[in-house]
Amino acid sequence: MVDFGRVQKELQECNKDINVSGISVNPKSDNLTSLIGTIPGPIGTPYEGGTFKIDIDLPDGYPFEPPRMKFATKVWHPNISSQSGAICLDILKDQWSPALTLKVALLSIQALLSAPQPNDPQDAVVAQQYLKDYQTFASTAHYWTESFAKTSSLGIEEKVQKLVEMGFPEGLVRSTLEVVDGDENLALEKLCSG
Amino acid sequence: MEAMESMERRDAIDCVPGYGEKRRDGGDGGDGGRRLKLAVDWKSPAVDRRVKEFSAMGYDSMTNVSIPTAASKAKEIGKKKRVNRTAKLKQSKLDVRREQWLSQVKNKGCKEEINGANGVKMHSPDVHERNDDRPLMKLEINPVGEETEGITNHYSDSDSPSNSPISHTSSVFGSNRSRSPFTSSSSSSSGGCCSGSMAEEDDGDNGCLDDWEAIADALAADDLKNDNHESPEPPQLNSLPPPEPEPVNVTMVGQDGCCARAWRPDDIFRPQSLPNLLKQNSFPMNSNQLYGFGAIEFGFKKVTSPPSTCPICCEDLDLTDTSFLPCPCGYRLCLFCHKRILEDDGRCPGCRKEYDHHGQGNASLKLGRSCSMIPRH
Structure with missing residues (x-):
């Protein structure tokens, strides 16, 4: 059973400083187990100017189990599947701690966008491109941002x-x-x- | 000017004793006898002694001068008493108050020459004691006091220019009487510690000096009351001793200014039951103004205090939870969440280290080792 009291509090806390962080979490449905989070693309990266949506599913064991997160917006990134949007991030797997929150997880994903880890890839093709031809990677990532992360406007x-x-x-x-x-x-x- | 003043005084002399007589005769007879006895009590052998001392101090030629002295002294003392009283009201301890009164008298007796102020100090508790029939008490004191003025006038002041202080006194007195409704509500908490001293003073016909003390008493009482009504700010803030920075310690200063002594922690005459002011006033100081130590202490407390809610489940932490420190990293959580984590992966949420590697597990491990060591030795 998800601790809805905590989820409620997290949503309140996160949306309180939305103007500062740009990160928001909103419920997709009424039951607070499926949420949608948005993060702005980090400035100075190919993702700048885009708004990335992240599907959040809370398992029954949350917060003792990590939330299931994946990109709903298509992203060209070595650690994010260009097909499924799956995210390769340790805190969403074995390094999750109940002390972390949805906002912290989203902040970590935002940090991952600005600091790709091609040696521990989720998408091998993107990682190869990142390592061998960074310029092509950067332009592709920028194109994807322009194409997919801005259409929502x-x-x-x-x-x-x-x-x-x-x-x-x-x-x-x-x-x-x-x-x-x-x-x-x-x-x-x-x-x-x- | 002088003539007017003397007329004023004569008026007072003429009318006030009569008024007092009327009060004594009529009204509630039960208290009347007592009051009459009190009026006689003012004239005591102790007064004779004081008169002698006064003359030794050079007051014999200008006896009336001691009236304004006594009056101003009384005012001063009244202020001090008032300051004293505010602190006492905070403490709300009758016994302590009584003890303080007693030790004040004792303190003065051994530390200072006996003067008018001493008498005031001696008698003031008695004035406070009868808070119920207080206006009556005043009425009784007043005639005697003004009689005293009249006497002094007749003796020495009719041709001396120094009688203006007396008229000042009498005018103050009049205003006191007009303000007497205030006194009826005063000092319900004072203990009657000096009634014994009153009883000792059996008879005597020379009550002048003691009457001044009575006046001073009344003035002090009235000043006490009126000052309480008028100015909430203690007037002697500037004379704070350096080691006691709190404004509440003005109470100590008040006594200090009077008899050059204060209730210091090492004071011999300080009543044992007096609470430690520094300690006790730490709370109002913190609540009113946060500066110096208070602020630091407050901030420090705020920083180091454990969280009020569990960071995992957001429920309030109870006493057991707040004293529960499962991990040396200092991360606190409620017992329920801790149990849930132990059932799962057993790692501290704060440092991601397993609980079993330290804390209780560590303790049990040590215990096991030491037990296993015993047979070998």
């Missing part, structure tokens, strides 16, 4: 309007956007491919 109607202006029929644009879960770039890819 646009509403669904704006995306539809943008794609319709490109010459696609509105009905098809809407259905395609629904399929790709509102991802503007994926929808464009699908529309172009046919």
Whole structure:
């Protein structure tokens, strides 16, 4: 059973200084076991300017067991799966401590974005690129940030309007956007491919 | 000017004793006898002794001068008493108060020459003692006191320019009487420690000096009351002795200014039951102003005090939890969370080291070793 009293308190504490940290945690549903956290991309990195969403699932043993976290936003990072968004971070696994909080975990993920650990990779392809061709890695990461970490600022109607202006029929644009879960770039890819 | 003053005095002389007589005759008869006896008691052999001492001190030629002296002394003492009283009210200990009064008298007796102030000190507790029939008491004192003034006038002051202090006294006296309602509510807590000394003074016809003391008593009592009403700020803050910085210690200074002594911790005459002021006043000092040691202590306490809630489950820590220190790293948590962690991976949340490697586990390990060592030796 999740300690909801503590989770409530954590949410309050975290959202109190949201203007300073930029980190927020909000419940996805009413039962407080599935949450969504957002962290801003660290300044001075390819992730700058993006807002990254992180799915948080609280296990029954929380806070004695670590929260399950994965990126909901696609990220190009050696320690984050470019496919699933899984995060390779010790405090989310064996180094978790009940003294840590969701906010601390999210801060650690933000620190991981600014300090990749390619020698302990989650995504081997990204790690190889990071080690062998940092410039390509940096530009790819920046592109992914621009593509995926900023789309959330646009509403669904704006995306539809943008794609319709490109010459696609509105009905098809809407259905395609629904399929790709509102991802503007994926929808464009699908529309172009046919 | 002089004529007016003397007239004033004559008026006082004429009317006040009559007033006193009326009061004595009428009113509640039960107390009347007692009061009458008291009025006689003021005139005592001790007074004769004091008169002699006064003359030895050179007061014989200008006896009336001692009236303003006594009055101002009384005022001074009144202030001191008031300051004293504020501290005492804080302490709220009747016994301590009584003991202090007694030892004050004792202290003065051995330390100082006997003068008017001594008498005031001697009698003031008695004035405080009858807080119920206090206005009556005053009424009784007043006529005697003004009679005294009249006497002194007739003796020496009719042609001397130094009678203005007397008129001042009488005017103060009048104002005292007008303010007498204040006195009725005063000093319900004083103990009657000096009633015995009153009883000793059986008879005697020369009550002048003692009457001044009575006046001084009344003045002191009234000053005490009025000052309490008017100015809450102790007037003698500047004369604080260096080792006692708290403002509450003004009480000590008040006595200090009077008899050049204060209740120091090493004072011989300090009552044993008097609480340690420094210790006792540490609380109000902390609550009122945080500076110096208090602030440091307070901050330090705040920093080092254990958390009020468990950092794991956010529940309040009870007494057992706050005294529970499972890990040498100092990380505190409630017993429930500790048990839960022991069931799981058994590592301290603060330092991630296993609980078994130190704390209770360590102790049991040591015990086991020492036990196993015993047979070998």
